[in-house]
Every structure is written in C-alpha cells, then in structure tokens.
Amino acid sequence: MSAPSLERLRTAGPGHVLPGRAAVEAHLAGSADLHAAPGTPPTATGAWLRRALDVAPPAAVWALHVQDGPGRDAALVLVDRVHATGTRTELLAGGGGHEASFPAADPALAARLGAALAREADRRGSSLHLTELPDDPRVHALAAGAGARVEDVLPVPEVRRPAEGEHLVSAGVRKNLRKARNRLAADGVRAELTFSTDPDVFEATLPELELAHRDRDAAHGVACPLDTPAGRAVWRARLGALGDLGRRELAVLRLDGALAAHVVAVRGGARHGVFEGCFVTRWARYSPGRLLEHEVLQRAFADPRTEVVDWMTGVAPETLLVVTGERRRLVVRRGRSGGPAPD
Incomplete structure (x- = not known):
C-alpha cells in the first residue's frame, strides 16, 4: 500500500467505537451474520466471542466497527490487558493459541479498520498484539492501515485426505498401534471407544476431562491453568462456546472403565478441527492417546465432506501421528503511538 493511500486512511472518518461489555454484547446480537461469514474459524464466531466476554474484564472489552455502505462492514472485538510492558490491545477471538479472525468485506475495508484501530489505540495509550490470524489479504491490509508489523507465529499442522489406496499413517506408526493393541489384549485390559455430540454426555464427562488435564500437566512438571x-x-467457557455451535464432538477411550484419553473436536464442512486432546499417564503403556488419535482421524475422513483435519493450534508436529501440511498464521504488532512493539 502506497504512502499517499495510507495517509488518506489515517485522515478518514473514525470507526464506531463500542466501549464495555454491554456495548459489545449489543454489537454481537445485532451483527450475528457478520461474525458468521463463510470460512470463520469456530474460535472466532459470535458463539466464541460471547463466551469470551463472560470471562473478560467487563470494562476492558470494546469493539470497533467501520462501514462503507450496505453489506460492506468490518469489525474487531478487542480486550485491553495490562502486561509488564504496559497496556496491550488484543483480540477477543482465538486465545490459548487458537486461530482468530475478524470480519471484513474486502482488504480495502480492512485497511480502513486498521487505520481506525491505530487511532483508538493511540488514544488509549496501548500497543497492539493481534495474534493467531490467518495469512489472508485482509490481515495484511489491516496491518498496513494500522502501520503495524506482520510476523509469523507457529503454523497449524494439518492432515489432508489421503489419496485413494494410500494409508493414513506410515508403516512404522501402524506397527506401533498394533503393539499397543496387542498389549491391551495380553494384559486383559478392556477398551471401550465412544463418540458423542450429546451435551448431557459432555457435561457428565467434564470432571474426568479436567482430571486428565491436571494429570498431564503434573506429569510434565508444569502448572495447570x-x-x-x-x-x-x-x-470451561471455550468448551461451552464449541457446544453453542452445535458441532462439538467428544471422543473418549476408556480402559477397564476409566477414562484413558479424550479428544474434543469440531465437525462440519471440509475442515475437521481437533480442539484439545490428552491422555492419562497411568495408561501410558498402551499409548491411549495414539490409539484415540488414529480413530479420530479415521472417523473424520469417513465423512466424504472432510478434506482436512487440523489441530486448531500450533501443536509441535513431532507429537502427532501424521502431518501432511501446515497453515500459516500471523501476528499483527504495533507499539504505543506507532513505536516499536514490545516483545
């Protein structure tokens, strides 16, 4: 984008700023279609944003909306957080490494949104840190309009549908899965695999999922969030948001009746997203996480509509059964008053 066009953006009319939780709730209620455009990741939908509002400081959330005629809108839902380096404006979408996004009719409108964002951030005395965004022309235009940098963050690993006749996983992985099943049989351990989209089943299993998270983090010697x-x-709010979408699926592997591994996924359309998954360390001998991951992949690709399974975050590829590609993600960064962005 040329310097003259940037200058025109920065002197254009301001965007509509909506401060506080009540104003943002009203914006989401009146802009449901805007935040449900095709291609919007589950972690940037209106359902996700409404749940995120429930656990964000009410006075710290705000939205920014620009419009250029009927059907030509762009918007950001944001939160100001205090860090060691000062106040930082972040996206309410995404979080926890999950993909964010924002609606914009086209890159030109996204650039106007970026310019309005920079002006409001300067007024608030905050830096910008808008992360986990897709590598999309609208994101680059937003950054240009705001005078911000674009940097890479961890990409999302993907598994694409194997060609007809191709194996989903390598011969080595198939051998290891057979060994795990043989151990179960030799030890007389009963395995039970279930998939469910029933909200009542999910709520009943939630305490076990929480224990699995605590077990995993304790095994790695890290504090559990x-x-x-x-x-x-x-x-809980994030899991609830996925339930609000109506596409949340819980996969559970039980060994001798006890939860050994689980996966929470989001089904629908060409992309199947794995939101979270972990296993209980006492069952590590049987590789329950690997066994369940393989079943989840097989089930996803049994649906002819599914073309890609991804992990929805920048998971280290070496921890996964198979990775056949990746999706680039970006962070838009700008320091206070246009200065260098803090680390």
Whole structure:
C-alpha cells in the first residue's frame, strides 16, 4: 500500500467505537451474520466471542466497527490487558493459541479498520498484539492501515485426505498401534471407544476431562491453568462456546472403565478441527492417546465432506501421528503511538 493511500486512511472518518461489555454484547446480537461469514474459524464466531466476554474484564472489552455502505462492514472485538510492558490491545477471538479472525468485506475495508484501530489505540495509550490470524489479504491490509508489523507465529499442522489406496499413517506408526493393541489384549485390559455430540454426555464427562488435564500437566512438571479459578473459567467457557455451535464432538477411550484419553473436536464442512486432546499417564503403556488419535482421524475422513483435519493450534508436529501440511498464521504488532512493539 502506497504512502499517499495510507495517509488518506489515517485522515478518514473514525470507526464506531463500542466501549464495555454491554456495548459489545449489543454489537454481537445485532451483527450475528457478520461474525458468521463463510470460512470463520469456530474460535472466532459470535458463539466464541460471547463466551469470551463472560470471562473478560467487563470494562476492558470494546469493539470497533467501520462501514462503507450496505453489506460492506468490518469489525474487531478487542480486550485491553495490562502486561509488564504496559497496556496491550488484543483480540477477543482465538486465545490459548487458537486461530482468530475478524470480519471484513474486502482488504480495502480492512485497511480502513486498521487505520481506525491505530487511532483508538493511540488514544488509549496501548500497543497492539493481534495474534493467531490467518495469512489472508485482509490481515495484511489491516496491518498496513494500522502501520503495524506482520510476523509469523507457529503454523497449524494439518492432515489432508489421503489419496485413494494410500494409508493414513506410515508403516512404522501402524506397527506401533498394533503393539499397543496387542498389549491391551495380553494384559486383559478392556477398551471401550465412544463418540458423542450429546451435551448431557459432555457435561457428565467434564470432571474426568479436567482430571486428565491436571494429570498431564503434573506429569510434565508444569502448572495447570485449571488450578486457578480464572483459568478454569476460561477453559470451561471455550468448551461451552464449541457446544453453542452445535458441532462439538467428544471422543473418549476408556480402559477397564476409566477414562484413558479424550479428544474434543469440531465437525462440519471440509475442515475437521481437533480442539484439545490428552491422555492419562497411568495408561501410558498402551499409548491411549495414539490409539484415540488414529480413530479420530479415521472417523473424520469417513465423512466424504472432510478434506482436512487440523489441530486448531500450533501443536509441535513431532507429537502427532501424521502431518501432511501446515497453515500459516500471523501476528499483527504495533507499539504505543506507532513505536516499536514490545516483545
């Protein structure tokens, strides 16, 4: 984008700023279609944003909306958070490494939105850190309009539908899966696999999922986010948002009746998203996480509409059964008053 066009953007009329939770709730209620455009990731939909509002400081959330005629809108839902380096404006969409997005009719309108965002951030004295965004012309235009940098963050690993006659996983992985099943049989351990989209089943299983998270983090010697009321509330809100979409699926592998591994996924359309998954370490001998992951992949591709399974976050590829591609993601960064963005 040329310098003259940037200058025109920065002197254009301001966007409509909506401060506080009540104003943002009203915006979401009146703009449901805007936040449900085709291609919007589950973690940037209106359902996700409404749940995120429930666990964000009410006075710290705000939205920005620009319009250029009927059907030509662009919007951001944001939250100001205090960090060691000062106040930072972040997206309410995404979070926890999950993909964010924002609606914009086209790159030109996204650039106008970026210019309005920079003006409001300067007024608030905040830096910008809009992360986990797709590599999309609208994102680059937003950054250009705001005078911000675009940098890479961890890409999302993907598994694309194997060609007819191709195996889903390598010969080595298939051998390891057979070994795990043989151990189960030799030890007389009963395995039960279930898939469910029933909200009541999910709620009943939620305490076990929480224990699995705590077990995993304890095994790695790290603090579990669920050990704090705020962390637990955010986790539950995100899972609730996926339930609000009506496409949440819970896969559970039980060994001798006890939960050994689980996966929460989002079904629908060409892309099947794995939101979270973990296993209970006492069952590590039987590789329950691997066994369940393979079943989840097979089930996803049994649907002829599914072309891609992804992990919805920048998971390290070496921890997965198979990876055949990746999707680039970006962060838009700008320091206060246009200065260098803090690390």
